[in-house]
Amino acid sequence: MLQVRVKPGIEDRIRGFFPWIYRPEIASLSRKPRKGELVVVRDFGGKFLGYGYINPEVSIAIRILSFDKEEPVTPELIRKRILEAYNYRKRLYINSNAFRLVHSEGDLLPGLIVDVYGEYAVVEFTTYGMSLFRDVVLSSLLEILRPRGVYEKTNLTARRVEGIEVEEGVLYGEVPEEVIIWEHDLRYCINIPQGQKTGFFLDQRNARRFVRDLVEPGDRCLDVFCHTGGFALNMKKMGASEVVAVDLSELALAVGRKNEELNRLSGINWVNANAFDFLRDLDRAGERFDVVVIDPPSFAKNRHAVPNALRGYKELCVRGLRLTKPGGYLAIFSCSFHVTEQHLFDVMTQASYDVRRQVRVVARTFQDKDHPWILQMPNTLYLKGIWVEVV
Ligand SMILES: C[S@@+](CC[C@H](N)C(=O)[O-])C[C@H]1O[C@@H](n2cnc3c(N)ncnc32)[C@H](O)[C@@H]1O
Structure with a gap:
């Protein structure tokens, strides 16, 4: 795996679980990186700091997904994190059938947003590195939620900055133009394809x-x-x-x-x-x-x-x-x-x-x-x- 060493002084912040490394903070790379490639991050002396992915074209060049040497970034880790995010939401007793299932860094899945609207899920990739996990994200959602449909929404800023090329549209099943959800004792109509954000x-x-x-x-x-x-x-x-x-x-x-x-x-x-x-x-x-x-x-x-x-x-x-x-x-x-x-x-x-x-x-x-x-x-x-x- 591609090895990255960060400049002296950066390591404390990463050991304090801050998952971003900015481009100028990289001291050396074991070879020329490919966009979205997985990396091992080390301090200047070579001690392990974390596993993440790299996009050498953007200012936040590396996002760390795991600070644990025993837990490299694999499709299985992504699936496990999505399941953990789901179990966490279940414990929150949200008074609605619409909720955010994955909140990017807040769920240790930088670059991934998933919102659930009743029987439908909306996915948004905000980094190139995370978009490469599209298949496992989708299969995990199908397994955990058993939705009628999954829609991928384009985040225009991310697409421009990170260079994500996929067009938005239905990833699985059918997604109607309008979905009705409830929140407290009110019902709301959500227009997933045309609405702002993921619809609500x-x-x-x-x-x-x-x-x-x-x-x-x-x-x-x-x-x-x-x-x-x-x-x-x-x-x-x-x-x-x-x-x-x-x-x-x-x-x-x-x-x-x-x-x-x-x-x-x-x-x-x-x-x-x-x-x-x-x-x-x-x-x-x-x-x-x-x-x-x-x-x-x-x-x-x-x-x-x-x-x-x-x-x-x-x-x-x-x-x-x-x-x-x-x-x-x-x-x-x-x-x-x-x-x-x-x-x-x-x-x-x-x-x-x-x-x-x-x-x-x-x-x-x-x-x-x-x-x-x-x-x-x-x-x-x-x-x-x-x-x-x-x-
Ligand atoms: C944060 S959202 C509001 C969310 C809303 N309170 C809710 O609970 O669903 C901001 C809204 O501001 C609207 N907006 C943006 N610029 C505006 C402007 N100059 N005047 C009026 N509305 C604007 C957008 O269309 C969007 O619906």
């Missing part, structure tokens, strides 16, 4: 549940960046008299309307608009709400984009605070690792000062438990939300 924002399940604690019958609620209405439906379910839900995607709103019908709810006002313009217009019109949830897409794909992202967040916090009635609640989320919880607190603090509204933190939420994060890898905690009462 599974990571917000706990936050969608939590919003129910804040909504009182008769409340006026606002779901900003609503996608297919995750928060809006829960608000309505709690008896909100009026819910306004805004998103830029017509497709997401069309699915949202179906979700409303599917759950025999009515009265959600679905608005197709740019959220920034829409919030400004609502504010100017003097509209006010009891509960406001703002769940934007990632504004910062890398650390260079953070200052701009924070300007966007500040504007959302200012508008959100102004639109929330005294005693009402406002939530804002970041799904980018680079925009941290502390950033959210900071922009909320600045916005609170600017609009002269005091805030009191009522809760902090994170990606739900089927998206595990590991302490040694801060990157695995990407979704953070802060919930405040606007005094």
Whole structure:
């Protein structure tokens, strides 16, 4: 197997279970590597550190899958990890038939995402090295889940950066255009081929549940960046008299309307608009709400984009605070690792000062438990939300 030695000083981080090695951190290779090839990683003196795969064309050149000398990377190891991930999910008692089965590094399977929607599974390979295990990933899923269909979704960024060439489509069985799943006591229509991510924002399940604690019958609620209405439906379910839900995607709103019908709810006002313009217009019109949830897409794909992202967040916090009635609640989320919880607190603090509204933190939420994060890898905690009462 290809032998890699890392530069002096890198070994402690790897011994602390951090599974990434950046290209400049490689001291030597026993020969020219092939893309996706398996490697043994050693410290500068030659002591074993781990087994992984390499892509010499990208910045995160090596991802380690095993820190155990007795456990090299084999199709059997991949199968075992998928089974462990499945058994872990079973112990979580997720109140839904849709869940993330494999969360990449969070399940010690860097480069692999698997989401389950009832009888269907969606697979996403985000690294070239992991995509070479497609066959064993598929056979493990068939064995463990016995699904009706498995769909491979393309992660466009990964395809461009890592050079994964496979086109997206059905890997096994049949996958209908729309799948109905349940979460808590609501049902959702999922459009796997055309929907964002693998079809649904599974990571917000706990936050969608939590919003129910804040909504009182008769409340006026606002779901900003609503996608297919995750928060809006829960608000309505709690008896909100009026819910306004805004998103830029017509497709997401069309699915949202179906979700409303599917759950025999009515009265959600679905608005197709740019959220920034829409919030400004609502504010100017003097509209006010009891509960406001703002769940934007990632504004910062890398650390260079953070200052701009924070300007966007500040504007959302200012508008959100102004639109929330005294005693009402406002939530804002970041799904980018680079925009941290502390950033959210900071922009909320600045916005609170600017609009002269005091805030009191009522809760902090994170990606739900089927998206595990590991302490040694801060990157695995990407979704953070802060919930405040606007005094
Ligand atoms: C993180 S998702 C929201 C997930 C949703 N809260 C849920 O529980 O399913 C972000 C959404 O923002 C939408 N979006 C992106 N840019 C937008 C913009 N400028 N204005 C309005 N919506 C936008 C996307 O279409 C996407 O549906």
